[in-house]
Amino acid sequence: MKKTLLAIAALAPLALALLYGWVHEPALPALPAPPKPDSALVAAGARVVALGDCMVCHTAPHGMPYAGGLPLRTPFGTIYSTNITPDPETGIGRWSQEAFRRALRRGVARDGHLLYPAFPYTHYTRMTDADIDAAWHYLMSRTPVHAEPRANDLLFPLTWRPLLAFWNALYLKTGDGAPPAATGAVARGRYLADTLGHCGSCHSGLTLAGGERQPPFGGGMIDGWTAPALTRLTQGPAPWTESELADYLRTGLSRGHGAAKGPMRPVTERLADVPGEDVAALAAWLMSIQQPAATATHTAVAARPAATGQALFEGACAGCHATAAPMMRLAARPALARSSAVLGEHPATFIQTVLQGIAWPADQHGQAGPYMPAFAATLTDAQIATIAADVRAAAGVPAWPDTERESARLRKELPR
Template sequence: MKGKVVFVAVVLAAAAGLSQAWEPVIDPVSAPPSQSADAIQIKRGARVAALGDCIVCHTAAHGKPYAGGRPLETPFGTIYSTNVTPDMQTGIGDWSLDAFRRAMRDGVSRDGHLLYPAFPYPHFTRMTNGDIADLYAFMMSRAPVHATAPPNRLVFPLNFRPLIAGWNMLYLTRGPGRAVAAPAMAPSAASAALGDAAAAAGGAASADSAYAVQWQLGRYLVDGVAHCGACHTPLNTLGAEKRDAPFAGGTLEGWDAPALTKLSQAPTPWTHAQLVAYLRTGFASEHGAAAGPMLPVTQSLAKAPPDDVDAIATYLMSLQTPASTPTVNASMATSAATSTAISTNPQPADLDQLAPPAALATGATLFNAACASCHSIVAPMSTHGDRPSLAQGTAVNADSPRNAVRMMLGGIDWHGSAAAHFMPPFAQTFTDAQIADLANYTRARFSAHGPWPGLDAAVVARIRKETAEP
């Protein structure tokens, strides 16, 4: 793998001819724009920053907002986010709007060096000049922080920035995205996206027009500033999104980002309203709570205008693909008795109703001791407050055990608000073998799939060592 990466990197360097490996310097400004700039424009910029989740990537753990230093783990090593406060020495205080726009569109810093695409400029390039200018005004209104990010730790030769010129030649399409006609709207889509009353009151033509406007806005946000594909699209060998598999799911920071094209294939198919609620609150009563890298995204989207989040949901719901005919995998079955119990009664009131095979006995014991008080059908959390059964959860029904194991290891931190969702971590409580037993039992107990094939202590150990969050 390393040899292949080195070879491809050399080819890229030759293809680029290093002619575009360093761009011209844009003259610095003597001082950042006044923080008393157009308050309305700064407010618009705050909207863009919330949609782009800028604060999460550009804020280190326990660091100052937007001061950078957060480690971003990639298959090629660690990249540290930069300081985007208006500090004149370590931030972007001496950047003009032209320099900021070039970074967003072309991935080029003010001094001419190329930025790594961990900064998602392949998406930001699709933003309008107006949105980029608004974001610039917002960033320049932040408090300046003097902070220098640690040096990146990348494998050779990918630590040689001029190679990015070749990457850009292959994968960067510069400039705002081209308009695409909205798909034909089904009546159900109109009711979901616009509301039954609004769709009926506006008539078919008006509803079509309103849906098209909302869809276009959603597409612009998803493909641009929100950069959803950066996480939810699989990457190729060189870390670029696979163009033939948009939104088909990806992996980052030790978590699987699920496919956004299969929301209608969930045990309870997602609706437009449920997706809006999830994106704005981090919780959908029919599906569960956000965790891992998605949790801070929902916290940022909570600060975005509701109409924008609604448009994002409209566009994402239009991407759904029909489910293929399911096939039976014998390795995913447990035993005839257990499979019957799971399919006919996926959440029995009394856990003793389920007689797990010997392979799941340890997991059942662990579940009863550590999980049943919250996740059994008679637990207060399950009977009050519209909490969904684990049977509805994406992690339990996923093909990969990664997210379920991540949840068990790290839990969900308490954020001190009434709307927070909390789960205690078990990384220091259970061994790798116990986590594997618990995960396999939970999947057999709450889904129709049976235990994950191959999930054992060694797999948990590998997941435990991966960096999930800095």
């Protein structure tokens, strides 16, 4: 007994040293001053950064672009994005190309600390070297902003970053920087979706440990919204076509289905800025991952239920959503009965749309986007549940269970 204890005591420092060697990443040298970007690569980098949604996460509401500070709420606490402008003190102005590449490929900051996977490096890791380098040149060409990163608000022990080495061992499949072997639109779309688009970080759903569920794209929840399965888009009563998908991704509105709302909205706003061929490639890839429909589970519901639902809908919604409403006739808007928000298995997206409405887009192209007022202040959870049942019945699908309770839960989490 005594001998075993002695052996453990002797070996423990060795084990700790090995573990330390494993989790420890060296600091990489700082550049003496922010580098001069290459203008040809800056243009290529603009496309990469738009496809990668870098600005979406690295800009706080009303904040300077790329200066960080956006709170990302996770089940483990709140993580704030960092400043990736070329400011030498608070940004990445002194990060070499090598340091930047290591961050995207392995989730390690220049000084060697491990980054939280709220930064989707598990996807960016498979970017090509050419795309990563172009992104570096583009970011180095932005206006430097002096902004200290905000401290995270995480549950212990996750505040201790070396733990992330274990998470990485489970979930990080490091890429080698080589371009995809296959060519053509589907292969390009697959590359974009897997790496820059990181579509799976919302559409695959998360395991308890915060990794993405396998097989991918089976649907998930993000910030209280449903991110629908991407493998069943051609099933159900309102199947998508390839050109509808391309329209939706590029403009945020498909006349056949509805508008991009919640966390999908910024994704489509950025895709508006990338070449049409990249969006077409994403649509082609989406069509290639569709599963054949399982046996029909769709039960038609004939009559609309209680009159109160209809009356509430007439009062609050019909002005815009009734078939004869001017918005529907003049602007040729999609019918509610074709939207995944109504047809989906889960009511979250319907409830969030009614509670929060759909804001005017901050659109630099001067395009008037979809607008819907928020009803959080005017409708109760019971009323929202009643309207939901009515809208579901009108679409020919059975009411969701527990809509009222779900509405109460989501209302508590509304962004203030």
